[in-house]
Amino acid sequence: MSTPKWRQLADDLAQQIRSGALAEGEALPQIRELTASGAGSTTTVQAAYRALETEGLVRIVRGRGTYVRRQRSRVIRESQARYQWEKDRALLPEDERRATGVTERETGLDTPALAFQATYEVVAAPPEIADRFGVALGSQMLHRHYRTSSRDESAPIGLIDSWLVYEVAARNPALLDSGREPWPGGTAHQLRTVGIEIGQIDDLIGARPPTADETKLLDLLPGTAVLVLHKFSYSVDGPLAEYSEAVLPGDRHQFLYRVPLERWPSV
Incomplete structure (x- = not known):
């Protein structure tokens, strides 16, 4: 079974966050930017961002954007x-x-x-x-x-x-x-x-x-x-x-x- 496109996008962004390529507090691209670059539809990008939030990697601030969250001690x-x-x-x-x-x-x-x-x-x-x-x-x-x-x-x-x-x-x-x-x-x-x-x-x-x-x-x-x-x-x-x-x-x-x-x- 192929991996859904939203999951592929979420995994790619998660890897960037964990590697430090996307730093704490940094804004992720706006949804329209990713859709324009061919990353997927608005629905796909929204699903990826919601998954990242559920996994504790980002914080979605309504009306402002999506930001990399500080990684909490486990x-x-x-x-x-x-x-x-x-x-x-x-x-x-x-x-x-x-x-x-x-x-x-x-x-x-x-x-x-x-x-x-x-x-x-x-x-x-x-x-x-x-x-x-x-x-x-x-x-x-x-x-x-x-x-x-x-x-x-x-x-x-x-x-x-x-x-x-x-x-x-x-x-x-x-x-x-x-x-x-x-x-x-x-x-x-x-x-x-x-x-x-x-x-x-x-x-x-x-x-x-x-x-x-x-x-x-x-x-x-x-x-x-x-x-x-x-x-x-x-x-x-x-x-x-x-x-x-x-x-x-x-x-x-x-x-x-x-x-x-x-x-x-x-x-």
């Missing part, structure tokens, strides 16, 4: 290896924990290339959170908001909200201070300071359209979905120690799962 999240790495790292000396974190590991960016933002608030547990932690409705919770981005980009890599039972976090007053973020060793080490060892983590992942606020904050193109990761961290004794919800741009994040399977018994 993240491959390998949850099994990530969580064991974080847990092992919680046992290391502070200078080793401070040297690098899981975001650096997954993005390939050095710590100075990342901008970290964290805000904390003490709130009454809403029904869903109270039910998950098995605490009374209205119990005090430490609600933490994390936004991490490359310093070369304005949009964060994701939007993360984390919950801890306040009276548990308060065993170490340092855990109540957002100014100590990014915390060397992350949540696994924070919990270790209050005597909690994580024994199991459950990930529940779904996809949905972004809200208007998420579209703006994450700088999403039309049609881009977000992945929503619900992470449940259980202590070795069983209770839920931390719950977080991460809203991740679908055009930036991939999840890689390696699942070893047991061998069949010899016949």
Whole structure:
């Protein structure tokens, strides 16, 4: 089956963008210019430009034109290896924990290339959170908001909200201070300071359209979905120690799962 002409045009322009022949912020040719040069009909060029926008390579500005978009840093999240790495790292000396974190590991960016933002608030547990932690409705919770981005980009890599039972976090007053973020060793080490060892983590992942606020904050193109990761961290004794919800741009994040399977018994 032959490749449609719009796809051929889109692939050619994509190659020019990825090679740098078309630079960030540069305007692509007007549709009438491409049609006049024989690249295809107006419908063909429009389809090619829409495909490039869907693939995150260009931004179409109505009434102005189509422009090469800044290429966003990508993240491959390998949850099994990530969580064991974080847990092992919680046992290391502070200078080793401070040297690098899981975001650096997954993005390939050095710590100075990342901008970290964290805000904390003490709130009454809403029904869903109270039910998950098995605490009374209205119990005090430490609600933490994390936004991490490359310093070369304005949009964060994701939007993360984390919950801890306040009276548990308060065993170490340092855990109540957002100014100590990014915390060397992350949540696994924070919990270790209050005597909690994580024994199991459950990930529940779904996809949905972004809200208007998420579209703006994450700088999403039309049609881009977000992945929503619900992470449940259980202590070795069983209770839920931390719950977080991460809203991740679908055009930036991939999840890689390696699942070893047991061998069949010899016949």
